Amino acid sequence: MSINRVIISGNLTRDPELRxxxxxxxxxxxxxAVNDRCKNQQTGEWEDRPxxxxCTMFxxxxxxxxxxLSKGTKVSIEGKLRWEQWERDGQKHSKLKVIVDELEFMSSRQSGASAPQGHYHTAQPMSHYPAAPQAAYGAQPPLPAYGQPQAYGAPANTAAAVPAIDASSSVYDDDIPF
Known part of the structure; x- marks a missing residue:
């Protein structure tokens, strides 16, 4: 048995080409572009290596x-690896690339740019996705009713009120009991 799945998150290195x-x-x-962190053996400093x-989507x-999509757009991708080989001018070439099954918009370097909410994948027909942009990059789509958080101990079929979390509050290590 073998597994061929890859998940990456990074920024587009160039504008996409549609054909x-x-x-x-x-x-x-x-x-x-996906960064890899490693320690420089000579300086002892951590460095990002791109x-x-x-990637290809069909x-x-x-x-x-x-x-x-445009150069600089941050995306998260899930897909599978595909090995390609070709010959040009008598020289053999090869590379691994990702065949995209799912793509999620993470952000954009262009302020005010819009993108559809959520992600695109092959398991659903395109009618499942919004027809027009509805939110800025990085916005989270609302949870469906069946996915709403439940209060501890509440029956699964009853909607329970859950207190809102104040996004301005911060958590410090001293607040964590372990």
Whole structure:
């Protein structure tokens, strides 16, 4: 048995390229930069080392997502690795790339830019996704009624009031009992 799943989060390294196959299927290609932290043995300092990952998305969702992606956009991607080989000018080349199954918009470097809420994946038809942008990058979609938090001990089928968390309050290590 083998497992071929990859999850990455990073920024687009270039504007995406949208093209079509001869059969008319949309193909969206883009690159994502993912940092890796490692300690420099000479200086003892931690350094970020970038990894550049080529990604490809297929089908109707490639058309829909292309309009919201641009260089610098932060995304989270889940997909599978695919090995490609080709020959050019007598030289053999190869690379690993990610075939995107799910894409979630994390943020944008462009203030005021809009993107659809949530994420895009192959398990749902495109009608499942919003037709037009509804919130800024990074905004969280509302939870459905069945996903609302329940008070401790409340029956699962009863909506219980849960106190709101004050986002301005902060938690310090001294407040944690362990």
């Amino acid at each position: 079509s196959t001869q059969s008319g299927m949309a193909v969206l290609s883009f690159g994502v 990894n550049f990952v080529d 089908g109707n969702r490639a058309n829909s997502v292309a309009q919201y």
